[in-house]
Amino acid sequence: MDEEKIRQALILFPGSRRAANGVIVGDEEGSFYITDFGPRDEELTPEEDFLVPFCAKKEIIRLRSLKTSHDYLLRLRAITIADSSRLNRVMIERGKKFERGGRIWTLSGYYDTFNKYHRNYILKIPHKDRKALRSVPSGFVPLIEANAICLKSVLGEVVIVSEALKYFYYYMTICLHGTRYGILPEDCVNAGLIGLRVMVGSEAQDFDIDPRGILPKPVEAAIRQSVDAMVEFTYGHEYAHFLLGHLSSVAELRMADRNEDQIIYEHAFEYEADLHAIRVVTNRDYRSKLAVAAFNIFLYLYLIEFMAVEHSDVPNFAVSRTHPAPLDRLRNLRETLGNKDLPKRHELGMAIFEVRRMASIILERIKASSRSDVLTAYGSVYMHGLGGKERRDRIDY
Numbered sequence: 436m437d438e439e440k441i442r443q444a445l446i447l448f449p450g451s452r453r454a455a456n457g458v459i460v461g462d463e464e465g466s467f468y469i470t471d472f473g474p475r476d477e478e479l480t481p482e483e484d485f486l487v488p489f490c491a492k493k494e495i496i497r498l499r500s501l502k503t504s505h506d507y508l509l510r511l512r513a514i515t516i517a518d519s520s521r522l523n524r525v526m527i528e529r530g531k532k533f534e535r536g537g538r539i540w541t542l543s544g545y546y547d548t549f550n551k552y553h554r555n556y557i558l559k560i561p562h563k564d565r566k567a568l569r570s571v572p573s574g575f576v577p578l579i580e581a582n583a584i585c586l587k588s589v590l591g592e593v594v595i596v597s598e599a600l601k602y603f604y605y606y607m608t609i610c611l612h613g614t615r616y617g618i619l620p621e622d623c624v625n626a627g628l629i630g631l632r633v634m635v636g637s638e639a640q641d642f643d644i645d646p647r648g649i650l651p652k653p654v655e656a657a658i659r660q661s662v663d664a665m666v667e668f669t670y671g672h673e674y675a676h677f678l679l680g681h682l683s684s685v686a687e688l689r690m691a692d693r694n695e696d697q698i699i700y701e702h703a704f705e706y707e708a709d710l711h712a713i714r715v716v717t718n719r720d721y722r723s724k725l726a727v728a729a730f731n732i733f734l735y736l737y738l739i740e741f742m743a744v745e746h747s748d749v750p751n752f753a754v755s756r757t758h759p760a761p762l763d764r765l766r767n768l769r770e771t772l773g774n775k776d777l778p779k780r781h782e783l784g785m786a787i788f789e790v791r792r793m794a795s796i797i798l799e800r801i802k803a804s805s806r807s808d809v810l811t812a813y814g815s816v817y818m819h820g821l822g823g824k825e826r827r828d829r830i831d832y
Contacts, residue, residue: 454829485517489526491541504591508572553670559716579636585673587682594673604665606630607735616654622818627797648821664728671712702759736761741794748810
C-alpha cells in the first residue's frame with residue numbers, strides 16, 4: 436500500500452495504526468492487517484477476490500474450469516496461498532520484485548523462473564525418458580509440509596516439490612556443513628533449529644521478507660549449489676516413480692488392503708526410485724553430484740529420525756509406511772552404486788557420527804531453553820552471527 440492509501444486508510448478505519456505495508460485495525464485480541472483496498476473487479480466473484488493479490492485475472496478465470504494438469508498445478512498453488520495470510524504477504528513482495536525486473540506478474544510465470552531445477556535434470560537423461568516427461572507439469576508449491584510427490588490427478592500426472600523442502604535442505608546444509616565455510620557453531624545450531632521447525636511446520640515461511648541471516652556471497656553461492664543438486668535429485672526421484680510405473684501399481688495394491696505387504700512393496704518402490712533417479716543419468720559427473728546430494732538428504736532425514744527418538748515434539752517424518760529409514764536408503768544406494776559415486780565407507784561413518792553429534796547439541800539447546808515450545812511455537816528463529824535480527828511481525832516487515 437502506498438503512502439496516499441495508508442493515509443486514507445487511517446481516516447477510513449478509526450482506531451487503525453500504521454504498519455510496515457498498510458494499517459492494522461483492532462487490538463491484541465483480534466486484528467486485521469490491511470495491505471490494500473479499493474474498487475473490486477465486478478467480473479470476479481467475492482470468492483475469487485481472495486486470489487487477486489497474487490493471481491493474474493486470466494489465471495483466476497482459468498481456475499473456473501480446470502482442463503489440463505497445468506491448471507491443476509495452478510490451482511494447488513493458488514489455494515495454498517489463499518489459505519495463508521503470511522503467504523499472501525510473501526507473494527505480494529515477490530510480485531513487486533518480479534515486476535521491478537520489467538516482467539508482467541502471473542503466478543505461473545513467477546514459478547516458471549524456477550523450472551531450471553527439473554529441466555536441468557531432464558536434460559541429463561535419455562531422450563525417450565525426456566519425451567515421456569514432457570507432458571508432466573512440475574514445479575514448486577508453497578506447501579507447509581516439507582515433501583515432494585508425483586500425483587496422479589484426474590487431469591493427469593503432476594510432480595510437485597514443496598518450497599518447505601527446499602528450505603529444509605538449505606538450513607540443514609548450513610547446520611551440518613556451515614563450520615567449513617567459517618559460520619559460527621551457534622549459527623549452525625540455529626540453522627538446525629530452523630530446519631527442524633520447517634519440518635514440524637512451525638517456522639514461518641516468510642524468508643523472503645524476514646531473512647534469518649545473510650551469508651557472505653561466496654558461502655551463499657556454495658551452499659545454494661549444494662541445495663540445487665538436492666532439489667534436482669528430488670525431482671529425479673519423483674520422475675523415477677512416474678517412469679517406472681509406480682503410480683498405478685501402488686493404487687492397485689492399496690485396493691487389495693494388504694497392510695504388511697503394502698509397506699514392503701512401497702518401500703521397494705522408494706529404493707527403486709532412489710537408484711533409478713541416479714542411474715538413468717547419462718552424464719557421469721552429474722550422476723556423481725546427484726549421488727552426493729542423495730547422501731546428504733538421507734543424512735538430514737536421519738538427524739530428524741535420531742531426534743524423534745529423544746524428543747516428543749519431533750515427529751518422525753523420516754521413516755513411514757511408505758518410506759524406509761534414511762540410513763537404509765543410503766546403504767541401499769551404496770550397495771548398488773558402490774564407491775564410484777558415493778563417498779567412501781569410512782566417510783559415511785564419520786558423517787553419521789557428525790549428524791548424531793549435532794543432533795545432541797541441538798537437543799541440549801532445546802532442553803536449556805526457557806521455553807518449552809522451542810520447536811512448536813509459530814514464528815522465527817534467527818542466525819544472529821549472520822545479521823539475523825528479530826523483527827516485529829507486520830510492524831517492521
